[in-house]
Amino acid sequence: MKKMAKLFGIAALVLAASTVANAAKIGLVISTQNNPFFVTLKEGAEGKAKDLGDELIVLDSQNDPSKELANVEDLLVKGIDVLLINPTDSDAVVSAVRAANRQKVPVVTLDRAANKGKVVSHVASDNVFGGEMAGNYIIEKLGGKGKVVELEGIPGTTAARDRGQGFNKSAKGKLDIVAKQPADFDRTKGLTVMENILQAQPEIDAVFAHNDEMALGATKAIEATGRNIMVVGFDATDDAVAAVKAGNLAATVAQKPAEIGAKGVEIADKIAKKEEVPANVPVALELITK
Structure with a gap:
């Protein structure tokens, strides 16, 4: 009985180690956390990462393109598998995207696109x-x-x-x-x-x-x-x-910022697993009136 329990314990440890090994390490760079929209986007991303068992590192650019580039460089040093980025500016973000491109780290943009650089997928409302x-x-x-x-x-x-x-x-x-x-x-x-x-x-x-x-x-x-x-x-x-x-x-x-964040992590997880993903991922809109 003890031997069987020991075997079960070893199997559980192997399974846990396998799960950790398969977990994606995702970096998320947010344009600002002073805007409730982007706070909700971050929360949606965190919730999905938890569901998928992925590691999510979130950094705030404080609406500063130079801070944004520094954040991306910091994440690249940490060895992320995929970069999710919500640009401060579609032109200014190009330097950050190209930094990831040079390191062969796939890039997914959220809400705002990048005007240049290689981006695997863009998640946003129309x-x-x-x-x-x-x-x-x-x-x-x-x-x-x-x-x-x-x-x-x-x-x-x-x-x-x-x-x-x-x-x-x-x-x-x-x-x-x-x-x-x-x-x-x-x-x-x-x-x-x-x-x-x-x-x-x-x-x-x-x-x-x-x-x-x-x-x-x-x-x-x-x-x-x-x-x-x-x-x-x-x-x-x-x-x-x-x-x-x-x-x-x-x-x-x-818009549905939580869904944009969640979809972003979902796409990043698939990219990390070498699965095909669409170039554009639309998130539905609706008009709220009294």
């Missing part, structure tokens, strides 16, 4: 379609025409470019975009930029912000003036969904 959804909603609510403001994200990011492209496509010939200005996906900047626009523009019917943080900043600026202006955001963060339910925000285009 931001162009999301921008169109926002534009079409505003057109519907304004009865087909109106004066609108567009608060843009960080210049150079694919998210800002694609959301703006989709919005402008739907707005063309219907909405008069009276102001268009970057607020860098930041709530405080969204507030400040919107305050300046409100002073300069006596007639505004609606605002489309490339993300919820800017949208929430814009609503604060609008509330202070007492003007009735509809605001639509993008990302469906917890704060934004609560603002929609409270009637302070008209709508938000719902």
Whole structure:
């Protein structure tokens, strides 16, 4: 009996060692952890890594491309199998992607793409379609025409470019975009930029912000003036969904950041196991309204 128990114990240890040996070592570089969207993305990635038994190392770039490159170099020294990266900027990230390419470490981009360098797979929502959804909603609510403001994200990011492209496509010939200005996906900047626009523009019917943080900043600026202006955001963060339910925000285009993070780890795990993966992995969108 003791001999059998000993054999079972040895088998369990062998199985555990085999599981550890098969575990992928994945590096995840996040653009910032000051934005609830990317916090949720990280949590989704961590949850999936735990389910798969993979090791996940997460580093924060603090919206700084030089910090981003340093993070990637740090992970490459640690001997990761796959690099997941959520770029601070689609152009600036190229140096980090190429650093991984030189070390033959496969790269997967999340939410924002890289404009150059070899990337095995890109996991993101269809931001162009999301921008169109926002534009079409505003057109519907304004009865087909109106004066609108567009608060843009960080210049150079694919998210800002694609959301703006989709919005402008739907707005063309219907909405008069009276102001268009970057607020860098930041709530405080969204507030400040919107305050300046409100002073300069006596007639505004609606605002489309490339993300919820800017949208929430814009609503604060609008509330202070007492003007009735509809605001639509993008990302469906917890704060934004609560603002929609409270009637302070008209709508938000719902990405699923947790799913983007989870899908990223899933793809990385397959790459580490030498399985085929798609070049683009879309994550569904929906419009959240009251």
